[in-house]
Amino acid sequence: MMSKVLIVGSGLVGCLLAVLLHKRGHAVTLCERRADPRRAGYVGGRSINLALSDRGLLALRMAGLADDVAAVSIPLPGRLVHGANQQTSFFNYGLNGEAIHSVSRGGLNIRLLDIIDSLGIDIRYEHRCHEVRLAVNEADFVDASGAVHTLHGDVILGCDGAYSAVRGALQKTDRFEYSQSYLPHGYKELAIEAGPDGSARLDRNALHIWPRQSYMLIALPNLDNSFTCTLFFPFEGEPSFASLQAVDDAEAFFARVFPSAHALMPDFREQWNNNPVSSLITVRCEPWGATTANGQVLLLGDAAHAIVPFFGQGMNAGFEDARVLASLLDEHGQDWSVASKEFQRMRKPHADAIATLALDNFVEMRDLVQDPTFQLKKRIEAAVARACPGQFVPSYTMVTFRPDLSYATALARARAQDVILQQLMGHPSVVADPTSAAHEALYRTMAASLPPLQPDMR
Amino acid sequence: MMSKVLIVGSGLVGCLLAVLLHKRGHAVTLCERRADPRRAGYVGGRSINLALSDRGLLALRMAGLADDVAAVSIPLPGRLVHGANQQTSFFNYGLNGEAIHSVSRGGLNIRLLDIIDSLGIDIRYEHRCHEVRLAVNEADFVDASGAVHTLHGDVILGCDGAYSAVRGALQKTDRFEYSQSYLPHGYKELAIEAGPDGSARLDRNALHIWPRQSYMLIALPNLDNSFTCTLFFPFEGEPSFASLQAVDDAEAFFARVFPSAHALMPDFREQWNNNPVSSLITVRCEPWGATTANGQVLLLGDAAHAIVPFFGQGMNAGFEDARVLASLLDEHGQDWSVASKEFQRMRKPHADAIATLALDNFVEMRDLVQDPTFQLKKRIEAAVARACPGQFVPSYTMVTFRPDLSYATALARARAQDVILQQLMGHPSVVADPTSAAHEALYRTMAASLPPLQPDMR
Numbered sequence: 075m076m077s078k079v080l081i082v083g084s085g086l087v088g089c090l091l092a093v094l095l096h097k098r099g100h101a102v103t104l105c106e107r108r109a110d111p112r113r114a115g116y117v118g119g120r121s122i123n124l125a126l127s128d129r130g131l132l133a134l135r136m137a138g139l140a141d142d143v144a145a146v147s148i149p150l151p152g153r154l155v156h157g158a159n160q161q162t163s164f165f166n167y168g169l170n171g172e173a174i175h176s177v178s179r180g181g182l183n184i185r186l187l188d189i190i191d192s193l194g195i196d197i198r199y200e201h202r203c204h205e206v207r208l209a210v211n212e213a214d215f216v217d218a219s220g221a222v223h224t225l226h227g228d229v230i231l232g233c234d235g236a237y238s239a240v241r242g243a244l245q246k247t248d249r250f251e252y253s254q255s256y257l258p259h260g261y262k263e264l265a266i267e268a269g270p271d272g273s274a275r276l277d278r279n280a281l282h283i284w285p286r287q288s289y290m291l292i293a294l295p296n297l298d299n300s301f302t303c304t305l306f307f308p309f310e311g312e313p314s315f316a317s318l319q320a321v322d323d324a325e326a327f328f329a330r331v332f333p334s335a336h337a338l339m340p341d342f343r344e345q346w347n348n349n350p351v352s353s354l355i356t357v358r359c360e361p362w363g364a365t366t367a368n369g370q371v372l373l374l375g376d377a378a379h380a381i382v383p384f385f386g387q388g389m390n391a392g393f394e395d396a397r398v399l400a401s402l403l404d405e406h407g408q409d410w411s412v413a414s415k416e417f418q419r420m421r422k423p424h425a426d427a428i429a430t431l432a433l434d435n436f437v438e439m440r441d442l443v444q445d446p447t448f449q450l451k452k453r454i455e456a457a458v459a460r461a462c463p464g465q466f467v468p469s470y471t472m473v474t475f476r477p478d479l480s481y482a483t484a485l486a487r488a489r490a491q492d493v494i495l496q497q498l499m500g501h502p503s504v505v506a507d508p509t510s511a512a513h514e515a516l517y518r519t520m521a522a523s524l525p526p527l528q529p530d531m532r
Numbered sequence: 533m534m535s536k537v538l539i540v541g542s543g544l545v546g547c548l549l550a551v552l553l554h555k556r557g558h559a560v561t562l563c564e565r566r567a568d569p570r571r572a573g574y575v576g577g578r579s580i581n582l583a584l585s586d587r588g589l590l591a592l593r594m595a596g597l598a599d600d601v602a603a604v605s606i607p608l609p610g611r612l613v614h615g616a617n618q619q620t621s622f623f624n625y626g627l628n629g630e631a632i633h634s635v636s637r638g639g640l641n642i643r644l645l646d647i648i649d650s651l652g653i654d655i656r657y658e659h660r661c662h663e664v665r666l667a668v669n670e671a672d673f674v675d676a677s678g679a680v681h682t683l684h685g686d687v688i689l690g691c692d693g694a695y696s697a698v699r700g701a702l703q704k705t706d707r708f709e710y711s712q713s714y715l716p717h718g719y720k721e722l723a724i725e726a727g728p729d730g731s732a733r734l735d736r737n738a739l740h741i742w743p744r745q746s747y748m749l750i751a752l753p754n755l756d757n758s759f760t761c762t763l764f765f766p767f768e769g770e771p772s773f774a775s776l777q778a779v780d781d782a783e784a785f786f787a788r789v790f791p792s793a794h795a796l797m798p799d800f801r802e803q804w805n806n807n808p809v810s811s812l813i814t815v816r817c818e819p820w821g822a823t824t825a826n827g828q829v830l831l832l833g834d835a836a837h838a839i840v841p842f843f844g845q846g847m848n849a850g851f852e853d854a855r856v857l858a859s860l861l862d863e864h865g866q867d868w869s870v871a872s873k874e875f876q877r878m879r880k881p882h883a884d885a886i887a888t889l890a891l892d893n894f895v896e897m898r899d900l901v902q903d904p905t906f907q908l909k910k911r912i913e914a915a916v917a918r919a920c921p922g923q924f925v926p927s928y929t930m931v932t933f934r935p936d937l938s939y940a941t942a943l944a945r946a947r948a949q950d951v952i953l954q955q956l957m958g959h960p961s962v963v964a965d966p967t968s969a970a971h972e973a974l975y976r977t978m979a980a981s982l983p984p985l986q987p988d989m990r
Contacts (some may be wrong), residue, residue: 249767249811253711310708353707 075408080227082203087375087392088233089186105201121296123302125386126175129477133397133531147175154280163391172475176294192198199436204244211368228369266338268299275338290440302500324413362418372414379425384436427481457508462521478529533867540661545833545850546691547644547770551595552858563659581752581760583844584633587935591855605633612738630933634752664701669826686827696835716814722803724796733796746961748898783939812840820876829874837883844895915966920979936987952978
């Protein structure tokens with residue numbers, strides 16, 4: 075069954091989905107609010123760099139795009155933590171050298187739009203979705219001149235992000251569960267340019283993090299040897315964006331708490347004044363779609379489940395949505411009514427789980443990474459994981475490098491494993507030397523108390 | 533400081549607020565989406581009967597309207613429970629004969645509109661709020677002909693209910709916390725008319741309740757000796773509105789589980805077919821307002837905190853909002869910027885508390901009222917309360933008859949008292965005879981472990 079599919083939003087998820095559906099014979103039209111970024115310059119959304127990991131890669135591979143993306147990404151095998159005392163320490167992300175991949179949102183989006191064009195997929199820029207009429211599966215788009223274009227789709231897919239217009243239409247229907255919640259922290263981007271000789275001024279093989287308890291700075295490398303930094307900082311209180319309105323105060327503060335980063339930003343004052351402060355939203359809703367007399371409406375990615383960026387999973391979760399939906403369509407003979415129902419049933423618990431994991435990881439990144447108790451727990455976690463491969467898997471690994479495990483399984487398993495870690499932290503001999511071979515039998519016995527860890531994603 | 537106040541919505545809260553503000557010298561304009569109900573007939577919102585209790589009465593008294601309302605209400609000193617075995621039992625609401633008051637939403641609204649007119653307050657019907665421009669304190673209203681009327685207020689008050697248009701404008705601002713959630717139960721109204729001789733066919737001095745665990749029927753008396761019944765029933769599952777689509781099935785079911793009510797509804801089939809099923813929303817949001825360059829925008833009542841009806845507090849909480857805002861204005865020399873900030877700070881925790889209490893009370897009404905353990909606990913609660921007046925106060929009493937205690941205090945105190953009740957249910961002699969004078973010393977000792985119960989509302 076070939077369907078006419080109208081995708082609202084040509085961001086990362088919309089583009090990937092367009093490719094996957096086009097390859098399955100559906101007639102795809104993409105509508106994008108902004109102008110073509112290759113002509114107009116990329117104007118974001120959030121231009122924050124993204125960490126592509128295995129869930130995202132698996133989805134790109136399904137679309138045949140993994141090589142295209144590898145060409146524009148930089149592998150990061152670990153975090154380089156910049157302590158308050160100016161010492162740095164490196165922490166691997168995985169036990170076996172696994173890496174996440176730094177990509178620029180704009181660069182990746184443009185690469186995907188090139189592919190959309192090469193496949194001849196219909197795409198319309200400067201089409202802002204103004205209204206979706208669910209009952210008749212139609213949407214009105216307003217162009218730059220103010221003219222209204224009405225388009226119909228057997229299927230309308232809302233890939234239009236955290237402030238989705240398609241979700242706005244669903245929200246007006248009865249019994250739509252919805253919540254939006256913001257962190258008390260906002261973020262501001264800052265850049266570290268390449269050195270005068272074009273070389274990188276920080277190690278390019280790591281995600282850099284300056285954790286400072288109630289706030290933090292991170293930096294991810296770009297292909298041109300610059301780094302995109304993001305300061306996650308309270309809106310109100312002391313210190314906060316509100317308390318550092320004056321650029322003199324801001325610079326004095328920044329130089330004091332992040333001296334190593336400040337030294338690499340000669341244009342700090344300009345950047346602080348020019349770059350906006352953005353907020354961090356979590357959106358939960360249900361249902362993600364509607365079956366109408368004329369077809370289907372369905373939300374994917376941030377439109378269905380916007381999350382905070384602290385697990386680096388926003389894009390990965392959206393790409394996984396696209397992969398799962400394509401798999402379900404294949405399984406059910408491209409029958410959208412079955413696939414979209416099944417999609418919502420399967421994906422909603424995983425979206426809720428990664429939202430929780432992402433909120434929890436903010437605490438880990440800014441508070442705990444520096445904390446000796448936390449570091450001990452991570453060493454014990456690694457030691458138990460080495461003794462019990464496949465049975466005791468660090469939570470970061472499950473979320474980031476194990477796309478065969480769902481987010482919900484990763485969250486539940488992480489909580490069960492945490493109970494074991496808490497118990498082990500009460501063993502003085504384990505605390506004294508977590509990696510001693512003498513503890514392996516204990517580790518294996520305790521890990522064996524958990525049920526086998528079964529892959530649950532297809 | 534006299535202000536130009538634009539009130540959106542002339543429902544119960546909007547009308548009461550208009551009277552309170554008019555009497556304080558503010559220039560009030562009321563805009564209402566619907567036509568004048570005295571000319572057009574009252575077409576609801578929810579025409580569900582309302583239970584006015586002491587918080588609402590205190591606010592009406594402040595406005596000088598308590599007598600007007602007493603004339604159109606019927607006092608109910610307790611619940612009459614209709615068991616599955618056709619037996620009935622009566623439970624007083626208070627220990628000292630306190631009563632709640634059955635009023636018709638439509639009748640009360642019309643009484644308030646008469647008063648609005650008698651005071652010469654400017655009111656505009658068929659003015660649907662289409663857009664609120666926060667930055668300039670203006671709102672556009674669309675009339676029946678489609679014409680747009682733009683009105684300005686130094687203060688714009690959103691009293692426009694659970695689906696508030698004013699809240700819609702606030703929701704588009706950054707960092708607005710918002711959630712809407714629905715119960716899996718809906719409701720359908722049914723009527724029991726007066727008998728052929730004009731007499732009431734049920735006892736008029738009680739709120740009637742037919743609790744049936746997963747669902748329930750209630751009935752409240754009207755001035756004309758009819759009763760308004762409401763069936764709270766699951767949307768899906770077995771049994772549910774979905775499973776009883778056919779009126780034959782519905783009638784067979786209703787006659788079986790509510791025979792005493794069914795016998796009083798000769799027109800059951802017509803009513804079942806004609807009356808819609810409505811949903812039950814809880815809305816939480818923050819902030820409730822905005823300070824703009826040109827003044828204030830503020831939400832009150834359901835627009836700020838829509839709750840489910842199971843504690844009979846929706847209207848009472850909205851009236852209490854109006855009373856508290858008027859008090860704060862008096863306290864701060866009619867300075868809206870101070871009063872509206874203080875109002876939000878004070879009221880938000882109480883709105884959250886009554887939302888929780890209302891959801892909890894649904895379980896009590898449909899599941900527990902019939903349960904012997906629950907009935908025992910209520911008997912012990914009453915006995916402890918008699919032994920310790922002012923120190924141990926039943927939760928229903930705190931919420932309903934003690935407007936000097938905030939909802940948040942009522943919720944916290946109810947939870948602390950519940951721990952004591954749980955302990956007492958482990959004493960065999962208490963269980964055997966809760967009202968024995970022999971237990972009074974024990975009751976007093978246990979109640980004395982709680983801090984004194986201090987009034988915290990002004």
